[in-house]
Amino acid sequence: MSVLVLADHDRGALSPATARVVGAVSELGPVDVLVVADDPSAIAQSASTLSGVAKVLTAKGSSLADGLETLLSTLTVRYHYVVASAGSVGKDVMPRLAAKLDLMPVTDIIAIRGPNSFDRPIYAGNAIQTVTDNQLRHVLTIRASAFRPAASGNAAPIEALDNPVASAANLIATHRTESDTPDLATAQIVVGGGVALGSAENFQLIEKLAKKLGAAIGATRAAVDAGYAPNDWQVGQTGKIIAPDLYIAIGISGALQHLAGIQGAKKIVAINTDPEAPLVKLADVALIGDLFEIIPQLIAELDRLGLKR
Amino acid sequence: MKILVAIKRVVDHNVRIRVRPDGTGVETSGVRLSMNPFCKHAVEAAVQLSEAGHGDEVVVVSIGPKTANDVILTALAMGAHRGILIETDAALETLAIAKLLAKVVAEENPDIVLLGKQAVDDDSNHVGQMLAALTNRPQATFASEIKVVGQGVEVTREVDSGRETLSLPLPAIVTADLRLNTPRNAALPMVMKARSKPLAARPAAEFGVDLAPRLVVEKISPPPERVAGKTVDSVAELAAFIAADVSNMEAL
Numbered sequence: 001m002s003v004l005v006l007a008d009h010d011r012g013a014l015s016p017a018t019a020r021v022v023g024a025v026s027e028l029g030p031v032d033v034l035v036v037a038d039d040p041s042a043i044a045q046s047a048s049t050l051s052g053v054a055k056v057l058t059a060k061g062s063s064l065a066d067g068l069e070t071l072l073s074t075l076t077v078r079y080h081y082v083v084a085s086a087g088s089v090g091k092d093v094m095p096r097l098a099a100k101l102d103l104m105p106v107t108d109i110i111a112i113r114g115p116n117s118f119d120r121p122i123y124a125g126n127a128i129q130t131v132t133d134n135q136l137r138h139v140l141t142i143r144a145s146a147f148r149p150a151a152s153g154n155a156a157p158i159e160a161l162d163n164p165v166a167s168a169a170n171l172i173a174t175h176r177t178e179s180d181t182p183d184l185a186t187a188q189i190v191v192g193g194g195v196a197l198g199s200a201e202n203f204q205l206i207e208k209l210a211k212k213l214g215a216a217i218g219a220t221r222a223a224v225d226a227g228y229a230p231n232d233w234q235v236g237q238t239g240k241i242i243a244p245d246l247y248i249a250i251g252i253s254g255a256l257q258h259l260a261g262i263q264g265a266k267k268i269v270a271i272n273t274d275p276e277a278p279l280v281k282l283a284d285v286a287l288i289g290d291l292f293e294i295i296p297q298l299i300a301e302l303d304r305l306g307l308k309r
Numbered sequence: 310m311k312i313l314v315a316i317k318r319v320v321d322h323n324v325r326i327r328v329r330p331d332g333t334g335v336e337t338s339g340v341r342l343s344m345n346p347f348c349k350h351a352v353e354a355a356v357q358l359s360e361a362g363h364g365d366e367v368v369v370v371s372i373g374p375k376t377a378n379d380v381i382l383t384a385l386a387m388g389a390h391r392g393i394l395i396e397t398d399a400a401l402e403t404l405a406i407a408k409l410l411a412k413v414v415a416e417e418n419p420d421i422v423l424l425g426k427q428a429v430d431d432d433s434n435h436v437g438q439m440l441a442a443l444t445n446r447p448q449a450t451f452a453s454e455i456k457v458v459g460q461g462v463e464v465t466r467e468v469d470s471g472r473e474t475l476s477l478p479l480p481a482i483v484t485a486d487l488r489l490n491t492p493r494n495a496a497l498p499m500v501m502k503a504r505s506k507p508l509a510a511r512p513a514a515e516f517g518v519d520l521a522p523r524l525v526v527e528k529i530s531p532p533p534e535r536v537a538g539k540t541v542d543s544v545a546e547l548a549a550f551i552a553a554d555v556s557n558m559e560a561l
């Protein structure tokens with residue numbers, strides 16, 4: 001049973017999500033990884049080191065859905081599974097590919113129970129659906145944060161395809177958030193801020209604590225809508241899904257759409273003025289009080305304890 | 310220009326759902342249902358385009374039981390011109406929904422089809438992309454801005470790394486994210502007026518589409534419960550907890 005994984009990449013580097021997708025599906029069969037980028041070589045090189053990878057295929061072009069659909073639909077005949085992470089590219093292209101092949105995809109998989117049995121969350125994670133997919137081929141997206149990354153140390157061969165990847169749409173601008181914090185979706189620690197921060201300047205308090213902990217930064221939709229944080233920091237049903245070892249939620253009430261994004265967190269810490277906030281009730285450890293007093297003290301205290309990351 | 314908007318009636322996003330103890334599904338009887346929030350943003354976008362002179366007609370379509378009429382009426386009250394209900398009592402998979410919508414696209418030939426990016430019940434995030442494949446149209450998913458420019462549209466999308474803007478020729482498929490706009494609450498006169506707007510109900514069977522499910526849902530279970538935690542009294546205790554947790558983390 002052969003598997004094709006579409007690689008995720010950003011700024012010329014392989015995204016951490018891909019190692020997790022490969023880790024998740026390598027039990028299904030030998031994995032080929034497809035890298036589609038303007039300059040795929042460095043990305044392909046990283047992908048070739050992942051254990052479980054038999055071969056890396058490369059193609060030049062953009063990652064827009066219609067172009068990827070055309071390329072993937074020609075490659076699919078060779079595979080039983082075509083898989084991507086449930087990131088913005090995978091969500092964009094995989095349902096399109098599935099419909100083109102007259103297949104029903106299984107998306108946002110959080111557990112693989114067997115060759116054709118998968119768990120996926122519905123209702124913002126308040127229910128888990130177990131499905132059996134008896135179709136001849138399987139088009140899947142994987143929630144990367146739910147799986148452990150494949151090890152490295154492999155040296156799979158790299159093969160360039162000569163299919164050009166073209167789209168009817170044109171990418172005319174990108175607006176990215178410049179930040180040197182870890183990748184939110186796969187970070188080990190995440191510090192999240194809510195609308196209680198009150199301004200973009202105040203949100204820097206969250207960033208300061210995150211820096212101290214070597215953590216990624218998350219935000220609620222309310223904080224993003226208010227312009228305190230960029231959209232790619234949003235955590236929740238409609239933002240990023242995270243599964244860190246530690247999530248520190250500051251000034252966040254814990255609306256069910258936000259909770260949908262943090263169910264995979266191992267430990268949750270909440271800082272909130274309201275002892276009745278749902279996130280306080282759910283947290284492993286909560287401190288009731290004003291975040292503007294607590295965060296500076298917390299940073300000082302972590303310094304005193306000599307915490308280094 | 311003609312705009313088609315697909316809207317779904319779902320369990321209201323404020324309802325805390327309950328999984329049936331026998332694993333057969335989620336309790337939906339006696340629960341408030343309303344228009345999927347993302348679809349509201351799609352309707353609002355279509356109405357705004359029409360008000361700006363870009364859409365002569367905004368047609369809304371919903372697939373579901375007879376009661377799905379109420380979300381069509383909501384969309385008509387928001388300013389859509391005409392509604393189509395494709396009636397079925399079956400819970401259809403997204404592929405079947407996309408195939409039915411493709412038939413409507415073939416009949417109506419809209420320049421833009423707007424959909425929500427995802428339905429908050431099944432959380433699939435499929436139908437817009439599937440419809441784009443079936444109708445062979447370019448797509449811009451997760452839109453936070455739509456501008457008509459010349460003969461095409463420029464759509465800003467929310468993506469993992471921030472935002473990006475695509476330019477697409479028409480006809481095209483666009484799916485709406487929540488920051489696209491602020492959906493209006495229709496005033497009472499508009500609600501009254503909506504009742505006199507054309508609304509056609511047609512049985513799903515009429516479209517000659519294979520609606521049989523492809524996947525077998527074995528069971529629906531509640532998510533694992535978290536064990537209740539504790540409240541600490543001081544920043545020092547909190548810091549000690551965090552420091553201990555961090556030092557126990559296995560290095561990645």
Ligand SMILES: Cc1cc2nc3c(=O)[nH]c(=O)nc-3n(C[C@H](O)[C@H](O)[C@H](O)COP(=O)(O)OP(=O)(O)OC[C@H]3O[C@@H](n4cnc5c(N)ncnc54)[C@H](O)[C@@H]3O)c2cc1C
Binds near residue numbers: 195239252
């Ligand atoms: C379809 C849909 C999808 C959505 N998707 C998402 C999503 O993906 N992610 C998401 O986050 N939301 C999402 N939302 C929004 C969600 O419903 C909530 O509105 C949002 O999460 C609330 O954000 P918040 O916790 O920052 O704000 P609030 O709910 O206003 O909470 C602020 C909290 O801060 C506390 N506080 C106030 N002042 C202080 C202080 N000085 N110190 C400490 N604590 C303080 C308050 O007690 C309160 O608990 C979605 C909504 C819908 C309808």
Ligand SMILES: Nc1ncnc2c1ncn2[C@@H]1O[C@H](COP(=O)(O)O)[C@@H](O)[C@H]1O
Binds near residue numbers: 318351372373429436
């Ligand atoms: N039953 C339906 N009737 C009309 N539109 C639908 C239906 N189901 C899904 N859609 C559209 O497809 C979008 C995405 O839904 P989904 O792929 O199910 O997450 C929704 O926001 C709607 O715009």
